[in-house]
Amino acid sequence: MISTRPNIDPDALYPQAEAARLLEVDRHTLLRWERDPSIPLEGFIRRSDRAKVYKGKALLKVWGGVY
Numbered sequence: 001m002i003s004t005r006p007n008i009d010p011d012a013l014y015p016q017a018e019a020a021r022l023l024e025v026d027r028h029t030l031l032r033w034e035r036d037p038s039i040p041l042e043g044f045i046r047r048s049d050r051a052k053v054y055k056g057k058a059l060l061k062v063w064g065g066v067y
Contacts, residue, residue, distance in 0.1 A: 001023055008060055008063075011056060012055075015051060016053070016054070041058060041062045
């Protein structure tokens with residue numbers, strides 16, 4: 001995971017691949033974090049095309065919980 005604060009807009013929505021790229025983790029890591037209650041990754045939603053997107057605020061929260 002990136003050690004410096006990622007350039008993420010708290011009000012934006014990020015597709016799974018872009019969220020993983022911004023945090024410098026694999027997209028499967030995001031999936032694992034969703035299932036792990038000790039990691040605060042909440043706030044993902046599904047678009048009408050069933051693609052999963054994450055709220056920027058949630059990504060910053062999980063980054064802050066690690067660093």
